[in-house]
Amino acid sequence: MAAATVSRSPERTPVVRVRSEAAFVLSTQPWRETSVIAELLTQRHGRVTVVVRGAKRVSSRFRGIIMPFVPLVVSFSGAGDIKNLTDARWMGPMTPIDPEGLVSAFYVNELVLRLTMRSDASLRLYNDYLKVLSEVSLKDGKELSVALRTFEIKLLNSLGWSQVSKVEEIEKGGIWTVRQGELVCINELCEGEKAVSLGTALAIAKAEITSSADLREVRDVLRLIIGYYVGDTGLKTRKTLEIWSQI
The missing domain is CATH 2.40.50.140 (Nucleic acid-binding proteins)
Structure with missing residues (x-):
């Protein structure tokens, strides 16, 4: 220690x-x-x-x-x-990360750099980071996407973003979308907005992403949320990942 x-x-x-x-x-x-x-x-x-x-x-x-x-x-x-x-x-050995996995691992690093503050201690975040690194080194395809989406949500939650309080409201139905980095229930969509399916909204709010989820929609929703918090400059490795079609 x-x-x-x-x-x-x-x-x-x-x-x-x-x-x-x-x-x-x-x-x-x-x-x-x-x-x-x-x-x-x-x-x-x-x-x-x-x-x-x-x-x-x-x-x-x-x-x-x-x-x-x-x-x-x-x-x-x-x-x-x-x-x-x-x-x-x-400290000791880790499972080597192959070249394709390295791109995802650098994306994880950039997320942590852009979304955290210095000296904001979180043992849970460190453990989540360690877990996603091991998953990046072992998984691909849908399993890799699930691991990355899960880490994104856990990272956001560690910063106080958690949407778990909205689970019951989401279960009641309605029209859901993303505004100012949050899942919100609205009467109607504004121009340029997209509705979030109830299944995806629930999966994100509960931080329970599985391979049976609509991973493309989950990715797009989290992209909007993370984009709100990192600002206009975006994430460099996100663009690389899009080129590699890994997310």
């Missing part, structure tokens, strides 16, 4: 020190000549941004492990939004 300590000094931001925390790298970008900035998803501290100093040096102990989909145990410290990575080691 990770150990965390906080050091305080007068008129200074507290310094956080975290040791031996399970984590995955979501993305990296170069920083200065020899270092990188990495976005991590950690087990008990949520998404954390760290500087990995000297990571690009041939002799660096971080070389070859600061990359996505490698289970790590990390230690970091710092007072600001960007921490310093002080240690990282390989």
Whole structure:
């Protein structure tokens, strides 16, 4: 289990020190000549941004492990939004992700990056992320689509979006659509809106997606919902996935 300590000094931001925390790298970008900035998803501290100093040096102990989909145990410290990575080691093996699965896995990473806030801790999200990575490495076709849709809903729910309170209302019928990132019951559709079938609305509200669902409609509805929250720029890997026809 990770150990965390906080050091305080007068008129200074507290310094956080975290040791031996399970984590995955979501993305990296170069920083200065020899270092990188990495976005991590950690087990008990949520998404954390760290500087990995000297990571690009041939002799660096971080070389070859600061990359996505490698289970790590990390230690970091710092007072600001960007921490310093002080240690990282390989936790153990995972089922390799094949090239087609990698596109879906990068899509999952981008979702987490775009929809979560730094240091918003969620053990459930970390476990859901670990589960979907294992599913991406083992499944394809409908099973892969079910895994991705399920993760999308769980991620949204972890951020407080949950539509489960609407289950009884959906079961009563009516016309349902998506407005401002929510499932809503309306009297009539506005121009450009599409009705959501009751089966799909229920599946999403209950977070119970199966291979017997209308997966294309589920995908399209979740695309509208996620699109509302990520904004106009959209998701880069979503476009790649569309080209590959994997979702």
